[in-house]
Amino acid sequence: MTFLAPWMLAGGLAAGVPIALHLLHRGHPKARHWAAMEFLRKSLKDTSRRVKFRNLLLLIARVMACLLAALALARPTAAWLPSWSATEAVIVVDTSASMAARERGATRMELARREARTFLESLPAGSRARIIATSDGIDNPADASKPPARAAADLESIPATDRPGDIATGISEAVDHLKGSSLPAKALLVVSDMQPSGWERGAGRIRQELDRLPSGTSVRVRRVGEPGGSNLQLVDASPAAGFVVSGPRQLWLVRVRNGGTERATDVVVRIGYALEDGSLEEVEAVPLGNLGPGEERVAETGLPAPETPWKRVVARVAASSDRLERDDAFFRATRIRPRLNTIVVGSTSPRDPAVNLGIYWKQAVDAINPIPGAANVASTLLTPEAANRAELDKADMIILSGLPTDGGGSAWEALVNRLEPWVRAGGTVIAVPRSSGQSKPSTWLAPLLSSGPETGAVDLASLAGNSLAPFASPPLDALGRLAIIKPSLAEALPGGRVLARLTGGAGAISISPLGDGAVAVMGLGSSPEEGELVLHPLFVPLAQTIVAESLCRPEWTRRPPWIAKAEGEVADHGFTGPQGAVLAAKEAGTGLVAPESEPRIAGFWKLSKKQGEPEISQDFVLNTDPQEGTGWTPLAAARAEDITGKAGILDESASPMRAGGPEALGWVLTALLLVLVSESLLAWWTGRPA
Amino acid sequence: MLDPELLARVRALGIKARTIVDGPRVGELASPRKGSSVEFAQHREYVPGDDIRHIDWRAYARTERYTVKEYQQETNFIAYLLVDASASMGFGAQGATKFDRALLLAGVAATVLALQADAPTVVPLTLGTTMEAPAPSSRRDRLERMLENLSAARPSPLQDEETRRPVVATALNDLASRSARRGMVLVISDLLEPLPELMEGFRRLKVRGHDIVVAHVLHGDELELPGDDLVRFDDLESAERLVAQPAVIRDRYRREVKAWLAEFAHGCSGLRVDQFLDRADLAPGDAFPAFLARRRQASRRRG
Numbered sequence: 006m007t008f009l010a011p012w013m014l015a016g017g018l019a020a021g022v023p024i025a026l027h028l029l030h031r032g033h034p035k036a037r038h039w040a041a042m043e044f045l046r047k048s049l050k051d052t053s054r055r056v057k058f059r060n061l062l063l064l065i066a067r068v069m070a071c072l073l074a075a076l077a078l079a080r081p082t083a084a085w086l087p088s089w090s091a092t093e094a095v096i097v098v099d100t101s102a103s104m105a106a107r108e109r110g111a112t113r114m115e116l117a118r119r120e121a122r123t124f125l126e127s128l129p130a131g132s133r134a135r136i137i138a139t140s141d142g143i144d145n146p147a148d149a150s151k152p153p154a155r156a157a158a159d160l161e162s163i164p165a166t167d168r169p170g171d172i173a174t175g176i177s178e179a180v181d182h183l184k185g186s187s188l189p190a191k192a193l194l195v196v197s198d199m200q201p202s203g204w205e206r207g208a209g210r211i212r213q214e215l216d217r218l219p220s221g222t223s224v225r226v227r228r229v230g231e232p233g234g235s236n237l238q239l240v241d242a243s244p245a246a247g248f249v250v251s252g253p254r255q256l257w258l259v260r261v262r263n264g265g266t267e268r269a270t271d272v273v274v275r276i277g278y279a280l281e282d283g284s285l286e287e288v289e290a291v292p293l294g295n296l297g298p299g300e301e302r303v304a305e306t307g308l309p310a311p312e313t314p315w316k317r318v319v320a321r322v323a324a325s326s327d328r329l330e331r332d333d334a335f336f337r338a339t340r341i342r343p344r345l346n347t348i349v350v351g352s353t354s355p356r357d358p359a360v361n362l363g364i365y366w367k368q369a370v371d372a373i374n375p376i377p378g379a380a381n382v383a384s385t386l387l388t389p390e391a392a393n394r395a396e397l398d399k400a401d402m403i404i405l406s407g408l409p410t411d412g413g414g415s416a417w418e419a420l421v422n423r424l425e426p427w428v429r430a431g432g433t434v435i436a437v438p439r440s441s442g443q444s445k446p447s448t449w450l451a452p453l454l455s456s457g458p459e460t461g462a463v464d465l466a467s468l469a470g471n472s473l474a475p476f477a478s479p480p481l482d483a484l485g486r487l488a489i490i491k492p493s494l495a496e497a498l499p500g501g502r503v504l505a506r507l508t509g510g511a512g513a514i515s516i517s518p519l520g521d522g523a524v525a526v527m528g529l530g531s532s533p534e535e536g537e538l539v540l541h542p543l544f545v546p547l548a549q550t551i552v553a554e555s556l557c558r559p560e561w562t563r564r565p566p567w568i569a570k571a572e573g574e575v576a577d578h579g580f581t582g583p584q585g586a587v588l589a590a591k592e593a594g595t596g597l598v599a600p601e602s603e604p605r606i607a608g609f610w611k612l613s614k615k616q617g618e619p620e621i622s623q624d625f626v627l628n629t630d631p632q633e634g635t636g637w638t639p640l641a642a643a644r645a646e647d648i649t650g651k652a653g654i655l656d657e658s659a660s661p662m663r664a665g666g667p668e669a670l671g672w673v674l675t676a677l678l679l680v681l682v683s684e685s686l687l688a689w690w691t692g693r694p695a
Numbered sequence: 696m697l698d699p700e701l702l703a704r705v706r707a708l709g710i711k712a713r714t715i716v717d718g719p720r721v722g723e724l725a726s727p728r729k730g731s732s733v734e735f736a737q738h739r740e741y742v743p744g745d746d747i748r749h750i751d752w753r754a755y756a757r758t759e760r761y762t763v764k765e766y767q768q769e770t771n772f773i774a775y776l777l778v779d780a781s782a783s784m785g786f787g788a789q790g791a792t793k794f795d796r797a798l799l800l801a802g803v804a805a806t807v808l809a810l811q812a813d814a815p816t817v818v819p820l821t822l823g824t825t826m827e828a829p830a831p832s833s834r835r836d837r838l839e840r841m842l843e844n845l846s847a848a849r850p851s852p853l854q855d856e857e858t859r860r861p862v863v864a865t866a867l868n869d870l871a872s873r874s875a876r877r878g879m880v881l882v883i884s885d886l887l888e889p890l891p892e893l894m895e896g897f898r899r900l901k902v903r904g905h906d907i908v909v910a911h912v913l914h915g916d917e918l919e920l921p922g923d924d925l926v927r928f929d930d931l932e933s934a935e936r937l938v939a940q941p942a943v944i945r946d947r948y949r950r951e952v953k954a955w956l957a958e959f960a961h962g963c964s965g966l967r968v969d970q971f972l973d974r975a976d977l978a979p980g981d982a983f984p985a986f987l988a989r990r991r992q993a994s995r996r997r998g
Contacts, residue, residue, distance in 0.1 A: 040930075
C-alpha cells in the first residue's frame with residue numbers, strides 16, 4: 006500500500022488525544038462527601054464492570070476513529086482496496102503500435118490486458134465495464150458497457166495496431182460514457198505505455214478531458230513497459246510535401262532520435278521500397294554522423310516515385326555502436342499520385358473583373374510544388390462559374406478560396422452541387438471561407454462535409470469553429486489554435502504579427518499569440534485590389550501543411566467499411582491493422598480492396614521495436630521567429646509526468662490507485678459513523694441516556 | 696432553632712400518643728388505670744363490693760339492672776426524642792444538613808410536648824457512645840438545656856472503624872431494655888442502618904407498649920443522585936471511597952433507594968410504627984404537620 010498524502014499520517018498522532026483525555030478524566034474525579042454509601046456500593050457492583058468495559062470499547066473506538074481518519078486523509082492506494090458500490094468502469098487501452106513491443110517475454114499489450122483483467126476482477130458486484138481500444142482513434146466505437154466478465158473476455162480480441170497513439174480521444178470517449186452512466190460509482194482506468202508522442206502532444210486535451218470527468222470518478226493510470234527510450238529510434242519517415250506525386254525524385258524526410266543513454270556513432274539512414282521478399286529497392290542511404298543521447302536529426306533523401314498507386318516505403322537506421330541484431334525500421338504505405346492538378350476557385354474582384362481573389366492561394370500552391378516544373382503538378386485559377394465538370398474531371402484537388410459562408414450566391418452553390426459527386430469520386434476540397442471570423446456554420450456546405458468519413462472537404466472554418474477551436478490532427482495542433490479571421494481583426498489582437506501583406510499594406514495572413522499556447526491566427530480574405538499579395542515565407546509551410554492534411558486527412562485513413570470485411574482474409578499476410586490489410590490485399594492482388602472511388606488510404610506507418618521505446622512522434626512546432634528562419638523544430642511540450650501530475654493522476658508502475666476526494670471522505674465518514682454507532686450502542690447497553 | 700410557623704402548626708395539631716401510655720402525673724392523655732376520673736370509659740354490671748355511689752341510676756331506670764359507670768384517668772406521658780447525630784446526618788449543604796433538620800424537628804416536638812404538659816426527653820445519638828437520656832421534664836429550663844445539649848452534639852466523622860455501630864438500632868434496644876413506663880418514642884434519623892436491626896428495635900419497643908413515631912430525614916441528593924461527571928464519593932462515616940459516574944449508575948441507584956424505602960415502610964406498617972419522610976433539602980413546614988394531621992385522622996377513625 007502507498008499513500009498519496011503520507012504527511013497526513015501524522016494526523017494519527019491525534020489518536021493520543023482520546024487516550025490522554027481518558028487518563029486525565031480518569032485521574033481527577035470530583036470529590037464529594039456521601040452518606041448513602043450502601044446504595045452506591047450496590048449500584049456499582051452491578052454496573053462497574055460494564056462501565057469499565059464500555060469505557061474501554063469507547064476508548065478503542067475513538068482511537069480507531071482518529072487512526073482511520075488519518076489513514077483516509079493520507080489517501081491510501083492499493084489494488085486490494087475495496088469499492089462499496091456497483092461501479093461503471095471504463096478501461097482505455099492504448100493500442101498504438103508501440104504496445105506491440107515485447108519486454109521480458111510479454112508484449113506491452115499482453116501486460117495491458119493483464120492489468121485490465123485485474124482491474125475488472127476487483128470491481129464489485131453489479132458493476133459494468135466498457136473497453137475502449139484507442140490508437141489514433143477509437144478502434145471499437147460500437148462496444149457497449151457490459152458485465153466485467155464479458156468485458157474481460159473481449160480484451161483477448163483487442164490487438165495492438167500499427168497506428169500512432171491518441172490517448173486523449175479514448176479518454177474523451179470514456180468521459181462521455183461515464184457521464185451517461187447512472188451507476189453510483191465511476192472508475193476510469195487508462196492502460197498505456199505512455200509514449201511521449203501520444204501523451205505530450207495531447208497534453209492539453211488530456212487535461213481538458215480529465216477535467217470533464219464526473220465528480221467522484223476514481224482515476225487510475227497504469228504504465229506498462231519500461232519508461233523512456235534506450236536506443237536509436239526512427240521516429241518518422243514522410244514525404245516532404247506531405248504527399249507523393251509520381252516523378253523522378255520525391256523528397257523524403259526521415260527523423261531519427263537517439264533515445265538511449267549512449268552516443269550513437271556512424272548513424273546511417275536508408276530508405277527504399279520494400280519488396281515482398283523483404284528486400285529493398287531504389288535504396289538511398291544518408292549518413293548522419295554521430296547522435297548524442299536525446300539528440301534528434303532529420304535526414305533528407307530522395308526516392309523516385311514510379312507511376313504505381315501504392316508503394317511500401319521502408320526507412321531503416323543503423324549505427325556502428327548499435328548492439329542490435331537488425332535495423333530499426335519504419336514502414337509507410339504510400340499512395341503515389343499520378344498527378345496533382347489543383348484548381349483554385351475564387352471570386353473575381355467587384356472592382357476589377359480581371360483580378361481573381363484566389364490568387365494568393367494559387368501562388369501558395371505553386372510555391373509548395375514538390376517537383377518544380379513537373380508537368381503532373383499544376384494549378385489553375387478559376388471563377389466558380391468557370392469550374393465546370395470538364396475542369397473538375399482534370400483536377401485532383403480544389404481550393405475554394407474566399408468561399409462565402411452565408412450562402413455565397415447561385416454560382417457558388419451550383420459549384421458545390423457539382424462538387425458533391427466529384428468529392429464522392431475521390432476529389433479533395435479545401436474550403437477557405439472568406440471571412441471566417443464572423444462566419445456562420447457552413448450549413449450550405451453540408452452535402453460536401455457529410456459525404457462520409459472516407460470522402461469530404463476540409464472546411465477550415467468548421468475546423469476552427471466560429472471562434473478558435475483547435476485543429477484536431479497533428480501537426481496542425483502543434484500550432485496551438487488556428488482560426489481564420491479577418492486580417493484586420495488579427496492585427497488587432499495583442500502581439501499579432503502579419504505574415505503576409507498585400508502590396509497595398511493590408512494584412513493577409515497574421516499570427517498572434519492566443520491564450521496559453523496558441524500560436525496562429527490566420528487571416529484570409531483581404532481584397533487583392535488593395536495591392537498585390539506578398540507572401541511571407543511562413544505561408545509556404547503553412548499552406549503546405551494544409552494541403553498535405555487535406556490529402557491525408559486522418560479520418561480518411563481510418564477503417565472504411567470495406568476494410569473490416571477484408572481484414573480477416575488477409576491477416577496472414579504479415580501486416581496488421583486495416584491499412585496493412587488493404588495494402589496486403591493490393592499487393593497480393595486478391596481483389597479485396599477498396600473500390601476505385603474510395604482510394605483514400607494515405608498509408609500507414611509501423612514502427613518496429615528493437616530495444617527501448619519505440620515511438621511515433623510528430624511533435625513539431627512551427628518556428629515563427631523570423632530571426633531564426635522558417636522551419637519545423639521539436640516541440641518543447643510538457644513531459645508526460647507533467648501531464649499526469651497536473652491532472653492529479655498517478656504515473657507509477659506499482660499498481661497505483663487514487664483514493665482521494667470522495668473516497669477519502671467516505672473513509673472519514675465511516676470512521677465518524679463508527680464512533681457514533683459505538684457511542685449509541687454502548688450508551689443504550691449501559692442504560693445511559695443518549 | 697425553632698421555626699415559629701412550624702411550631703404554631705404543630706402545636707395546633709398537638710402531638711398525641713396513639714396507644715395507652717403511662718405518665719408521671721395527671722395530664723392530657725389516657726392512663727391504663729380506670730377509676731372515677733373525669734372521662735367516662737364504659738358501663739359494667741354491678742358486682743358486690745362495688746361502691747354503690749358508682750351505680751348509674753338512670754341506666755337502672757331504663758334497664759332495671761344495676762350497672763356501674765367506669766371513668767378513665769387522664770395522664771401525661773414521657774416522650775423519648777431520639778435524635779440521630781451520627782456523621783451521616785451531616786450530609787447536605789451548609790445550614791441545611793439532615794442534622795439541622797433533625798434539630799428543628801426535635802425542638803418543635805419537644806416544645807409542643809412540654810406545652811402539652813408531657814415530659815419530653817431529648818437524646819442525641821452519636822457513634823460510639825452509650826445512650827444517656829436526661830430525665831424527662833416539661834420544665835422550660837430543663838427543656839432548653841436538653842436542646843442545647845443536642846445542638847452541641849454535631850455530627851463528626853468516625854475515626855475508628857472498630858467502634859462503628861448502628862446508633863439508632865442500638866438506642867432502640869437500650870431504651871426497650873431500660874424504660875419501665877410506656878411512652879412515646881420519636882426517632883429522628885436518616886436510618887442508614889441495617890433494616891433488620893432497626894425493625895428488631897422497633898419490635899422490642901412495641902412489645903413494651905411504646906408508641907413509635909419515625910421522622911425519616913433524607914436529603915434530595917441521596918434520593919436522586921444528581922450529576923453526570925465522574926465523582927469520588929467519600930463516606931462520611933468511614934474512610935471508604937467509591938469512584939463512580941452518577942449518570943451511569945443513577946437508575947440502578949434510584950431503584951435501590953426506592954426498594955429500601957418500600958421495605959422500611961412495609962416493616963413499619965407491620966409493627967404499627969408511624970413514619971414520615973422529611974427532605975432536608977426542601978423548606979421545613981409541611982412534612983411534620985401533614986404527618987400529624989394524617990395520624991390524628993387515623994386515630995379518630997380507629998377510636
